[in-house]
Amino acid sequence: MGEGVLVVGAGAREHALVWALARSPEVDRVVATPGNAGMAGLAECVDLADDDAVVAYAAAEQLWVVVGPEAPLARGLADRLAAAGVRVVGPSRAAARIESSKADAKRVMRAAGIPTAxxxxxxxxxxxxxxxxxxxxxxxxxxxxxxxxxxxxxxxxxxxxxxxxxxxxxxxxxxxxxxxxxxxxRLAGEEMSVMVVTDGTRFAYLPPARDYKRLGTGDVGPNTGGMGAVAPHPAWTPALADEVAARIIDPVLTQLRREGRPFRGVLYAGLMLTAEGPKVLEFNARFGDPEATVMLPLLEDDLFPWLVAAGGGPWPARAPRWTGAAVGVVLAAPGYPGRVATGIPITVEPGEGAVVFHAATVRDGAGRLVNGGGRSLVAVGLGSDPETARKRAYAQVERIRFEGAQWRRDIGETSRPGR
Ligand SMILES: Nc1ncnc2c1ncn2[C@@H]1O[C@H](COP(=O)(O)OP(=O)(O)O)[C@@H](O)[C@H]1O
Ligand SMILES: [Mg+2]
The missing domain is CATH 3.30.1490.20 (ATP-grasp fold, A domain)
Structure with missing residues (x-):
């Protein structure tokens, strides 16, 4: 008998989690709340009104819960689930403060001697x-x-x-x-998003990613929630992995244990690769979005046992392996990151070597797929090498109709960003 998993969230990150969980031989039921229209066929989407409803539903249905976004973690959803006996992947409210308070993160880093600005x-x-x-x-x-x-x-x-x-x-x-x-x-260098699954003491790397924060092609314009991502990050090496483990990940996990708030779940370190070595810009208490959309498809190993490990279960014998490359291009509604119109019809024709993850898409009264927010889709191209992945991502973008959509033309280009 397989397990059932409830994924909390509506974004592309959650769609990618649902996609990965649906492939797991150990999982036979995937539910998302509220989910989005792109998850049809992979997950049941249920509308649970609030945290009380999530706790009650997960307990009654005996589901694992994977919390996607930061806000429910910051208000203590993981604590409440654990108190109700529900198996949960995501840190306690106290541990999630590493993300929900940047001042707290600075204090932790100072106490642990972690390189940061x-x-x-x-x-x-x-x-x-x-x-x-x-x-x-x-x-x-x-x-x-x-x-x-x-x-x-x-x-x-x-x-x-x-x-x-x-x-x-x-x-x-x-x-x-x-x-x-x-x-x-202000630091100078190249950025890298490093994610680990951890039980508070042990940890394992997931594919490192690069994200693209600025709205416009050429890395110009306002900051956004992320307009694209690539994985693995081209600057990732075994030596860097060792350095990040010794100087950043081990010290932060140790410090949080010392403070009586062990971090269990997915810990994200946003790094700047400076001339003096990697420095931490911030920690997040969950998977990155859009990074998850390019990381998860590269995993050769089943994700679910790692989520179980982060949720207090047995620690797998071998670190997760990944292969190939992924490039994800975000399609955002006109006006993003300012005010956006919703209800714009979207059609997606599947392309070769590509996956399209949705964010907050819904079906309107007529059953048409429409956007429900700013960032609406991520077209992810997969390939054995970054250039193939990039071409497939943009070929997939061409197969999407979404009036007025904005996307960057330079995701996954090999030239280094300007800053
Ligand atoms: N000390 C810094 N020096 C240069 N750029 C920075 C610095 N801190 C943050 N940034 C830039 O701002 C972006 C957002 O900052 P971050 O700390 O990750 O906050 P958040 O993701 O919560 O908005 C980073 O991805 C990076 O591009
Ligand atoms: Mg950030």
Whole structure:
């Protein structure tokens, strides 16, 4: 008898999780809440109104629960599930603070000696303005709390920094999430998203990825939740894996255990590969989105035993293996990352060597597939090498009709990004 799994979330990350779980020989039932229209055929989608309903449903149906997004983790969904005897993949609220408070993450990193940008934490406008003097070579302004990718400004100069601080601390643009601010030194280098599954002590790497934050081709325009991703990251090597393990992953897991809040689940370290070695930009308490859409299809081994391991089950004997390359191109609705229209019809004709993961798509009254938010689809091309994967991803994009959609033309190009 196989297991049943409930995936919480509606995004492309959750679609990719559902896709991976549906392939597992150990899983015979996949449910998603609320899920999206792209999951049809892979998962039952159920609308569970709130956390109480999720706990009750998972307990009654005897399902494992995999929590996709950060917000439910930050409000303690994993704790509540565990208290009800439900087997859950995702950290406790206390452990998830490593993501939900950037000031907390800085304190943890300082305590554990983890390489990261120099930073100060400020609460008031005057204090913040004065602290800018400490970052003559460039500063990054970060809202402490969860901001769905809208809390960070990488500042070109002091005027921009002051404006970003004013928005958070005077105009209260993000509410409580922005009333504490982390000011940090601006680092230069290439970024990398490293994810591990961990039981709080042991950990295993999943395929490292590169994501593309800026809206526009050529890495220009506003920051977004992510406009594309590639895996594996071209700069990943066994030596880097050892260095990241010794200087970052082991120390953070040890520190969180010491603080009485072991991290169990998927830990994401956002790294900058600087001239002085890898430094941590942030930690996330879950799979990246869109990174999951390019990482999960590369796994040669079943994902489910690793989720079980992160949820307190037995630790598999051998580290997960991956092969080939994946390139994911996000298609976003017109207006994104600002206000977007929803209800725009989408048609997808499947292409060769490609998978399309949906984000928040729904069926309208007439049964048509329509968008339900900004980032709406990820066209993922797969291949034995990055160039094949890239070509297949863009060939798949051409087979999608989505009026006014925006996508970057340069995802997976081998030239290095400008910053
Ligand atoms: N210290 C830094 N120096 C340069 N760029 C940074 C720095 N911190 C963050 N960034 C840029 O801002 C992006 C978002 O910052 P991050 O800390 O990952 O917050 P979030 O993902 O919560 O918005 C990063 O992916 C990176 O491009
Ligand atoms: Mg980030």
């Amino acid at each position: 120099e930073a100060v934490v400020v609460h008031g406008w005057r204090e913040a303005e004065a602290a800018l003097d400490r970052f003559p070579a460039g500063v990054v302004v970060k809202a402490d709390g969860l901001a769905a990718g809208k809390g960070v400004t990488v500042c070109e100069d002091r005027t921009e920094a002051a404006a970003a601080l004013r928005a958070l601390l005077v105009d209260d643009a993000l509410g409580p999430a922005g009333r504490t601010v982390v000011l940090e030194e």
